[in-house]
Amino acid sequence: MNSDFQKISEIKSLPEGSRAQFCACAILKSLQKRLAKNGSEFLVADFADNSGSMTLMVFADSLAYISLTRASAGDAFKIFGVADFYNGRFSPKIDSMEKLSEEELQSLLGELVEVAPENADAMRAELFSIIEKIPNPDVRETVKYALNDVGEVFFRSTAAIKMHHAYVCGLLEHSLHLARLAVKLLPMYPFVNPSLAIAGAVLHDIGKTIEYSQGLATEKTKIGILQGHVVLGFRIVRKAALKCKLNEDLTGRLEHIILSHQGELQWGAAAVAATPEAVFVSMLDYLDARMGAVYSALKTGGDGEFTDLVPALQTRILQSKPDDEFAGAKVEVSSGKKIFIATSNAHKVKEIKAMFEEWGVDCDVGGADEIGGMPECDENADTFEGNAFIKADALKKIAPADAYVLADDSGIVVDALGGNPGIHSARYAGVKGEGADKANNEKLLKALENIPDGERSARFVCVLALVCPNGERKSFEGRVEGFINHGAKGKNGFGYDPLFELPEGMTTAELPEACKNEISHRARALKELIKFLKTQ
Numbered sequence: 161m162n163s164d165f166q167k168i169s170e171i172k173s174l175p176e177g178s179r180a181q182f183c184a185c186a187i188l189k190s191l192q193k194r195l196a197k198n199g200s201e202f203l204v205a206d207f208a209d210n211s212g213s214m215t216l217m218v219f220a221d222s223l224a225y226i227s228l229t230r231a232s233a234g235d236a237f238k239i240f241g242v243a244d245f246y247n248g249r250f251s252p253k254i255d256s257m258e259k260l261s262e263e264e265l266q267s268l269l270g271e272l273v274e275v276a277p278e279n280a281d282a283m284r285a286e287l288f289s290i291i292e293k294i295p296n297p298d299v300r301e302t303v304k305y306a307l308n309d310v311g312e313v314f315f316r317s318t319a320a321i322k323m324h325h326a327y328v329c330g331l332l333e334h335s336l337h338l339a340r341l342a343v344k345l346l347p348m349y350p351f352v353n354p355s356l357a358i359a360g361a362v363l364h365d366i367g368k369t370i371e372y373s374q375g376l377a378t379e380k381t382k383i384g385i386l387q388g389h390v391v392l393g394f395r396i397v398r399k400a401a402l403k404c405k406l407n408e409d410l411t412g413r414l415e416h417i418i419l420s421h422q423g424e425l426q427w428g429a430a431a432v433a434a435t436p437e438a439v440f441v442s443m444l445d446y447l448d449a450r451m452g453a454v455y456s457a458l459k460t461g462g463d464g465e466f467t468d469l470v471p472a473l474q475t476r477i478l479q480s481k482p483d484d485e486f487a488g489a490k491v492e493v494s495s496g497k498k499i500f501i502a503t504s505n506a507h508k509v510k511e512i513k514a515m516f517e518e519w520g521v522d523c524d525v526g527g528a529d530e531i532g533g534m535p536e537c538d539e540n541a542d543t544f545e546g547n548a549f550i551k552a553d554a555l556k557k558i559a560p561a562d563a564y565v566l567a568d569d570s571g572i573v574v575d576a577l578g579g580n581p582g583i584h585s586a587r588y589a590g591v592k593g594e595g596a597d598k599a600n601n602e603k604l605l606k607a608l609e610n611i612p613d614g615e616r617s618a619r620f621v622c623v624l625a626l627v628c629p630n631g632e633r634k635s636f637e638g639r640v641e642g643f644i645n646h647g648a649k650g651k652n653g654f655g656y657d658p659l660f661e662l663p664e665g666m667t668t669a670e671l672p673e674a675c676k677n678e679i680s681h682r683a684r685a686l687k688e689l690i691k692f693l694k695t696q
């Protein structure tokens with residue numbers, strides 16, 4: 161910090177009653193002439209440096225008055241005064257002011273201009289990486305066209321004059337915050353179109369690039385006052401959509417997001433949000449605008465228990481930290497993907513959960529029992545895939561809308577039996593429940609009684625059926641080759657594991673669980689499924 165002047169935040173936190181002299185360097189943000197009760201004129205001047213802002217009342221009898229009458233917003237001053245408080249509010253007495261020379265201004269710029277707390281280059285790169293994820297290519301091109309059309313100013317502009325993100329790169333930061341929120345929250349609302357939601361999040365405030373003058377003191381431009389950022393943004397987005405030949409329906413819906421994002425007509429929205437995407441974007445905007453106002457209030461709030469009144473929030477904010485010894489604890493944020501497994505076979509759930517954990521897949525995997533149990537269903541399709549989808553669809557009906565549902569249909573295919581038991585593996589011996597595995601194994605050994613070694617080849621087959629929150633359906637198949645032994649060996653696994661011998665000379669019931677989960681039919685199908693999940 162430069163030692164011959166103090167930051168506004170320091171001056172504002174001087175103890176009440178100290179009446180200490182100060183010298184500040186700050187940029188004049190706005191200036192208004194007012195009339196006192198006694199008829200004399202005074203000036204109300206808003207000043208800011210990169211630590212905060214202060215409002216000064218300058219009366220005609222002070223030297224500073226003369227300096228200010230010739231000033232305009234954006235000028236930088238050295239301000240001499242005495243810290244004072246009136247009714248608990250910072251209300252300094254100003255003695256004199258000197259305008260900074262251009263040279264002084266340039267050398268102090270970093271101290272005077274507030275910049276977004278996050279690194280601008282990193283924010284810009286992240287914003288573009290989110291834009292690349294927009295599924296619809298025409299919407300994606302429209303967003304890129306609009307950003308390119310307004311140019312560099314988007315990445316430097318403030319997001320506001322006073323209310324929130326009112327600093328250099330504030331618009332970039334606010335737009336990125338909405339894009340991040342959209343990506344995180346979209347899985348919760350599968351009925352919100354992701355392309356429109358992300359495009360709306362990125363572009364909702366783009367009109368501010370024209371609404372605000374981009375000098376040292378942000379003011380509204382002439383067209384900004386005449387049309388406002390909502391209409392200006394609508395025009396930029398409409399032009400981009402037409403240039404990129406976005407279809408009429410998507411164009412109208414994207415325009416609607418821009419026109420309605422202010423939330424309420426009395427806050428400047430041109431229309432009330434009337435699509436799922438518009439309601440979504442306007443709520444994200446509401447959240448980030450208010451949290452931005454809290455951030456600024458806390459940053460410049462001084463030493464008091466509460467900050468000054470925050471106009472956007474219509475209150476003051478409690479400054480003391482919560483009395484919580486765990487306050488610094490990091491909350492691990494998961495990918496947010498929740499997967500329920502549509503099966504009544506606890507072994508399958510155990511294996512699938514173990515594999516997700518072993519491979520470090522960041523998904524919350526749950527069994528059907530967590531959401532009311534696996535509904536009864538008739539596995540009457542004639543393929544593994546068909547049966548897997550019957551189970552997935554049955555659970556999907558009762559699963560939360562934002563969850564994925566995964567079903568496994570599997571079985572053992574024995575060549576000497578023309579592919580049997582195959583899709584009938586679970587009910588091969590006609591026994592349900594506890595004794596089923598034992599009865600199935602006995603029946604299979606009996607059926608192969610007269611089949612010699614060399615003709616007992618078999619494979620486990622697993623088809624996983626996945627139903628995504630957005631309704632997308634995918635299936636993945638895995639197989640493992642081996643043969644059927646003459647008796648049972650091993651205690652691990654379930655079903656036909658004790659009979660199924662791998663070329664290596666062990667049954668899958670002899671393998672430790674972790675080894676089975678590397679090579680099994682289920683593991684192979686699951687690896688394919690995970691590749692797909694990573695693209696989601």
Ligand SMILES: O=P(O)(O)OP(=O)(O)OP(=O)(O)OC[C@H]1O[C@@H](n2cnc3c(O)ncnc32)[C@H](O)[C@@H]1O
Binds near residue numbers: 508569571653
């Ligand atoms: O239908 P759900 O509720 O998922 O449970 P299920 O046990 O009935 O499952 P399937 O209809 O898919 O039938 C698969 C049968 O194939 C056998 N099987 C599948 N995977 C196996 C594995 O990894 N090891 C041994 N046997 C397996 C086992 O007998 C299973 O009961």
Ligand SMILES: [Mg+2]
Binds near residue numbers: 539586
């Ligand atoms: Mg079954």
